[in-house]
Amino acid sequence: MSKRAYNFNPGPAALPLEVLQKAQETFVDYNGIGMSLTEISHRSKEYEALNRETQELMLELLGLSSGYQVLFLGGGASMQFSMIPLNFLKPGKVGSYLVTGSFSEKAYQDAKIVGEAVIAASNKETSWRSLPKAGDIRIDPNSAYVHMTTNNTIEGSQWSDIPETGNIPLIGDMTSGILSRPIDAHKFAMIYAGAQKNLGPAGVTVAVIRDDLLQEEPKHVPVMLRYTTHAKNQSLYNTPPVHSIYVVNLMLKWVKENGGVEAMEKQNVAKTKLLYDVIDASGGFYTGNIAPDSRSIMNVTFRLPSEELEKAFVKESEKNNFVGLAGHRSVGGIRASAYNAVPYEACAALAEFMVDFQKRNG
Template sequence: MERVHNFNAGPAVLPEEVLREAQADLVNYKGMGLSVMEMSHRSKEYEAIINEARDAAKRIYGLGDDWDVLFLHGGASLQFVMIPMNFLPEGKIANFIHTGVWSKKAMAEVKKLGKPVHIAASSEDKSFSYIPKTYQLSDNPAYLHITTNNTIYGTEWKIDPDVPKDVPLIADMSSNFMSKPIDINKYSFIYAGAQKNIGPAGCAVILVKKDFLATGATNLPSMLDYQLHSKNGSLYNTPPCFTIYMIGLVLKWIENYGGLAKIEENNKAKAKYIYDVIDASNGFYRGTVVPEDRSLMNITFRLPSEELENLFISEAKKNGMIGLKGHRDVGGCRASCYNALPLNAAYDLAEFMKNFQKQNG
């Protein structure tokens, strides 16, 4: 069967080369006579797999020995509660820039712990259609938390924010992780669910400065203790072995592609195909985000009616393009153009959009 153009927001498209390599290794990994899914996580062979993934992540972002990379269960959502448990001591306040559903959920977990939250800035006043350009920290901030790309609303931080040197910057990068170069030195802690840009579901990747890690609480349940996971090389318990193996393959693919600069160049080209059609449609397609804050990863738009949107999604599927329905909270349409989406998929969608407007405009 020919592969479809997969615009799903996550779990999302993976590089075909990675899938084929995994397919070849699935039953008999490197001549070992067993699959990675059957391999002991305490074996030297699996230790090599997880170490190679960790080293690749550090190379791609240019991380030195002052950073650690963790692979943990629970996806990004578990980090919503682990972060305040580890890094929000008594007398300090968690600061957030509120840009949509995911920051709201992260704040809710802090509040469930009975700990204080301060909204330093918010775009809720305009239905999260923009990224706030200024913010006001509370007294005694423990950290500032941002969501760098908003999968549901289609906004993205284009410039790494400046924060005072004594305020750690924490970022949920789940939906634009490894999609472009960043100023890594502005951050203390970055986390991302794997299932958008770097692998299948089942794992969160954490990049953490070791000096920030050392400030964490030490009296936590073991599975919620970042320092314990770091000391054990993400092998305190049985990790999501196959997901980490797949992440390693995707990271190798990113390096072979040319790294983050080449990845970003391709992502910009894909997004331009689609945004150009929206902008030239005389209102038939209406973008939901101010142009300067449009995401390269999640392109959100509306048509003149819900009936037309449903027809658009149905006709696109008949033409081999899936996953274009907007999130249930906001409706409309959404094209997720993650790293692994081929350039020709975005081009084909843009051409379909033009033809659909001619037939229904």
């Protein structure tokens, strides 16, 4: 087997080798049934058991024992930007948004198409550098919900404290941070995440929704866009992406077998500290995009003194077996996405490369 790349892709992202190998072993013949998971019926007892087990594992790792349903949906996290207001933003109510990066801004813009949406707090004027403090958040008491993105993938920021919203349901886009650190999931009425960063491959989105949000079926919304449709049918209303959900199942088991979410956080903090320490000790050669109190343990973003040096950095990194370090096309710079499955050794190698690159180009 050829040497595996140091995969810092922002998503689709790194998966653990043992998960990939297990998926490979069972690809042609799943549990001795003579068929691949890509061939079997989603109505079969084998898939129904897998579906149920994956939902249970998700709740367990989030620390939720009851009162929530786990849905497997299509369309990526971006589809939820529309589905959330379609399902929950009733006439006469407003959707309140914490706009702290590109994806939360997209969610806000989609909500404005559906109904009335307002910004409860934003750090856009400071180039997303530092997340709003609790005192900066102004939640309209007439809000149907409050929406936040807990980790900003493009910008490289992460909420350390979850805002208090009282009786107003809190909805969290956790696509690039889910299961990377312990959170009090009970604070959220809904959590959602595209799988392709911390949960598995692209093709499925996980939504965890509190039961009270599913009591009323929105008749004005097309059937496939109703959360109630998928909840009533255990995510089997239409054909789900069976193999993608299987890999999510393997990923959840991997997290559990490797110490759970607490162990993930410990490893993630140690990994990204290697990179932040190089940035902070570089004398300005590397400049972090985000204030230290808002830094993400998933996406490390920084700049070099010039775009020419940034292009040289990426080009050299690729020759040294690093993949995915170019910043998002909308902002440029450098981004290292160190999700749960990115090993400590990859971050140590990148830190060493960064120090060497500065010595030769500083």
